[in-house]
Amino acid sequence: MATYGDCTTTEDAAISADTETLLADLQIPSDRAGRIKKVFVSYGGAVDAKGATGFVELKLGNHSGPFRFPVGFGVGGATNSSPQGNGFELEIDIPVNALETVKVYVTLAEAAVSGFAGILWEAPDPK
Numbered sequence: 001m002a003t004y005g006d007c008t009t010t011e012d013a014a015i016s017a018d019t020e021t022l023l024a025d026l027q028i029p030s031d032r033a034g035r036i037k038k039v040f041v042s043y044g045g046a047v048d049a050k051g052a053t054g055f056v057e058l059k060l061g062n063h064s065g066p067f068r069f070p071v072g073f074g075v076g077g078a079t080n081s082s083p084q085g086n087g088f089e090l091e092i093d094i095p096v097n098a099l100e101t102v103k104v105y106v107t108l109a110e111a112a113v114s115g116f117a118g119i120l121w122e123a124p125d126p127k
Contacts, residue, residue, distance in 0.1 A: 001034070001122045001123065001124060001125065002122065002123055002124070002125045002126070003037075003120060003121070003122050004029075004032055004034075004120070004121055004122075004123060005118060005119065005120045005121075006026045006118060006119060007024060007026075007040070007116060007117065007118025007119070008023060008024045008025075008026075008116040008117060008118065013114060013115050013116065014111075014112075014113060014114060014115075015043055015106060015108055015111055015112040015113075015114075015115050016111050017108065017109060017110050017111045018107065018108075018109060019107065020057075020105050020106075020107045021105060021106055021107070021115065022103060022104075022105055023041060023104050023105065023106055023115050023116055023117035024102070024103065024104040024116065024117035024118060024119070025101065025102075025103050026101070026102045026103075026104075026118075026119065027099060027100070027101050027102070028096050028097065028098055028099060028100045028101075028102065028121070029098070029099075030098050030099055031098065031123075031126050032098060032121070032123040032126075033096060033097050033098040033100075033123060034095075034096060034121050034122045034123030034124065035093055035094065035095055035096065035121060035122050035123075036058070036092060036093075036094045036095075036096050036102070036119050036120070036121045037091065037092065037093060037120050037121055037122055038089055038090065038091055038092065038119065038120040039056060039058060039069075039089070039090045039092060039104060039117065039118070039119050039120075040087065040088075040089050040090075040117060040118045040119070040120070041056050041071070041087060041088055041090075041104065041106055041115065041116075041117045042087035042115065042116055042117070043087065043106070043108075043112040043113075043114065043115035043116075044112065044113060044114050044115070052071075052072065052108045052109065052110045052112065053070075053071065053072035053108065053109050054070075054071060054072070054106065054107045054108035054109050055068050055069060055070050055071060055106070055107055056068070056069050056071055056088075056090065056104065056105070056106050056117075057069070057104075057105045057106075057107070058092075058094065058102060058103070058104055058105075058119075059102075059103045059105065060094070060096065060100055060101065060102055060103075061097075061100045061101035061102075062097050062100050063094070063095070063096075063097075063100075067092070067094060069090050069092070071088050071090075071106075071108075096121055102119055104117035104118075104119070
């Protein structure tokens with residue numbers, strides 16, 4: 001088995017409170033079908049010092065879910081006085097097909113200035 005990873009290339013997705021926000025829109029390469037093993041989500045510049053709880057959801061083009069997982073973090077301070085970076089890593093095991101789209105969404109109770117996401121998956125070694 002080989003391990004592959006992909007992520008968004010920008011971190012400009014502003015996360016509004018209580019709003020589903022798309023953080024990654026990825027496609028599995030044609031020769032790399034396998035199993036998603038981890039999802040990573042990072043967000044920075046929390047708007048205030050409240051805790052950030054909510055969920056991350058994967059939406060796959062050819063699979064029905066739900067693939068929704070709870071998350072929660074304490075946030076250290078206001079953006080203008082103490083910018084904070086937060087993130088989480090979820091271990092999962094979801095099959096993924098070649099050329100399948102993988103979209104990662106986050107919904108948090110509190111807003112954050114920016115966020116991005118990525119996945120790690122395993123696939124048979126290419127021949």
